[in-house]
Amino acid sequence: KAGVTQTPRYLIKTRGQQVTLSCSPISGHRSVSWYQQTPGQGLQFLFEYFSETQRNKGNFPGRFSGRQFSNSRSEMNVSTLELGDSALYLCASSLASGSSGETQYFGPGTRLLVL
Amino acid sequence: LAKTTQPISMDSYEGQEVNITCSHNNIATNDYITWYQQFPSQGPRFIIQGYKTKVTNEVASLFIPADRKSSTLSLPRVSLSDTAVYYCLVGDPSSNFGNEKLTFGTGTRLTIIP
Numbered sequence: 653k654a655g656v657t658q659t660p661r662y663l664i665k666t667r668g669q670q671v672t673l674s675c676s677p678i679s680g681h682r683s684v685s686w687y688q689q690t691p692g693q694g695l696q697f698l699f700e701y702f703s704e705t706q707r708n709k710g711n712f713p714g715r716f717s718g719r720q721f722s723n724s725r726s727e728m729n730v731s732t733l734e735l736g737d738s739a740l741y742l743c744a745s746s747l748a749s750g751s752s753g754e755t756q757y758f759g760p761g762t763r764l765l766v767l
Numbered sequence: 768l769a770k771t772t773q774p775i776s777m778d779s780y781e782g783q784e785v786n787i788t789c790s791h792n793n794i795a796t797n798d799y800i801t802w803y804q805q806f807p808s809q810g811p812r813f814i815i816q817g818y819k820t821k822v823t824n825e826v827a828s829l830f831i832p833a834d835r836k837s838s839t840l841s842l843p844r845v846s847l848s849d850t851a852v853y854y855c856l857v858g859d860p861s862s863n864f865g866n867e868k869l870t871f872g873t874g875t876r877l878t879i880i881p
Binding site for chain 2 (some may be wrong): 687694695735740742743746751754755756757758759760763
């Protein structure tokens with residue numbers, strides 16, 4: 653069974669631009685979560701989608717948004733990029749509830765650099 | 768979500784057994800304990816999960832005392848490739864509320880010395 657895939661793997665943008673990241677979960681998994689990881693803040697939860705609905709959201713500004721499609725694939729969008737948005741963005745999928753007790757399977761991440 | 772506390776870093780020599788302890792004083796009845804491993808520039812990888820007593824798989828053991836207020840991840844005979852950050856999480860796998868502002872915390876940075 654293929655793992656979680658994320659595209660692109662690397663991205664360079666300039667301040668003010670917007671970016672869209674894509675995540676394909678493991679086949680059969682319905683929950684997709686997004687995380688931002690920076691050296692200073694560690695792994696921080698962005699939001700979680702289940703059956704095309706955002707179920708939970710972390711403490712990030714409205715510039716960060718996402719969506720999930722009927723095939724469970726998910727996209728994350730960041731508008732008006734800031735230097736501080738440079739980070740590794742990770743996507744994780746889980747089978748059903750997506751709860752903190754359920755095993756999550758992470759993708760390789762997308763490394764975003766904002767110049 | 769139950770808050771977890773882990774040491775920030777640990778060092779160990781190759782071939783030794785490493786034990787990383789996580790405190791979770793307010794763990795709930797339905798919560799399970801899960802450990803992840805993360806290498807630089809990669810996503811975290813599931814290592815082991817348990818509810819009580821001891822769980823063992825091909826890579827690690829997880830010891831959970833009766834009061835479940837802490838847990839210890841045990842890595843037998845570590846090698847250089849075990850150098851990574853290890854995260855401890857607690858949560859209810861049956862919850863229908865999804866990842867309620869889930870945070871992995873800072874984890875424990877384990878460095879294996881040759």
